[in-house]
């Protein structure tokens with residue numbers, strides 16, 4: 001039996017939702033949403049659960065992750081109850097509900113907590129550099145580049161990268177396990193046979209690699225402009241994600257190959273991969289900042305402060321990375337060293353906060369949600 005929380009709408013408002021009592025249950029949103037069918041009145045079932053404060057039911061549901069925020073329900077809602085934004089808030093709420101450390105809830109509901117965490121992690125990086133950096137060599141390499149590995153040896157930085165990757169993987173995966181516990185293990189109506197975990201695995205891999213769900217648009221036949229917007233959104237989201245993943249793999253797995261004092265030709269794979277990652281990140285940052293400022297579609301009309309924190313951290317990480325590269329290949333030692341420290345001071349909190357506890361975690365939760373859903377459906381069949 002579900003436990004009622006009469007104050008749930010107050011809790012949800014902290015995650016960005018509007019007044020849930022605005023909804024008078026007309027069903028327009030369900031009529032327009034492509035995810036709705038005879039068995040699932042989508043998104044009305046989640047709106048009702050939010051109004052009634054059925055926290056258990058919401059935590060056991062995967063519905064909020066299946067919504068790709070086309071925003072059509074919001075634009076057809078006669079009461080301006082913003083069901084699309086409610087689904088977005090539920091995703092933030094669920095991210096906090098899966099997180100056993102409680103940090104996600106703090107970051108989503110308190111600007112002070114998020115700011116303090118960023119400053120604290122940046123300070124840790126600064127102090128480590130002040131204590132352990134190598135000589136600030138001003139002589140240049142034969143090619144006229146900066147000897148960055150004398151100041152920050154790749155071996156030392158790589159150890160730091162591995163520790164960081166270990167921490168964030170542990171927190172993210174343990175939170176994903178919590179999600180699995182709530183939606184599969186606690187669901188007594190279905191028992192998933194072991195074989196299905198393997199046969200359905202391709203869906204997890206496919207949806208993680210493509211983020212295909214963002215390409216959907218329920219009214220594309222009636223309104224081709226919506227389809228165009230969805231495809232553009234998906235491409236930009238994919239560029240941003242693939243740029244980020246490329247860079248993450250390079251710095252965590254191949255730093256010796258990626259951070260060299262030797263300056264390779266521009267067509268060397270090391271530089272091309274770096275340029276691709278920079279291009280993907282820059283294009284994504286410009287696009288998402290522009291749509292959030294323009295507010296010209298439902299998806300970007302309302303921004304939670306964590307949306308902006310994420311974009312700002314990503315922007316500072318990218319721009320400082322570009323500057324390190326420019327200073328390094330143009331033989332400017334001191335600007336390279338200072339910018340490198342600043343780059344890591346932003347990169348470190350960006351990864352440690354955003355990946356396991358905040359905005360970036362949806363990259364894992366969305367494909368896992370599709371995977372868990374297909375496990376349940378296949379098991380029922």
Ligand code: SF4
Nearest residue numbers: 023024026027029077
């Ligand atoms: S369209 Fe608006 S008022 Fe109608 S059920 Fe959906 S959220 Fe409620």
Ligand code: SF4
Nearest residue numbers: 033067069070071073
């Ligand atoms: S935003 Fe789109 S996918 Fe999500 S509930 Fe509304 S209509 Fe459905």
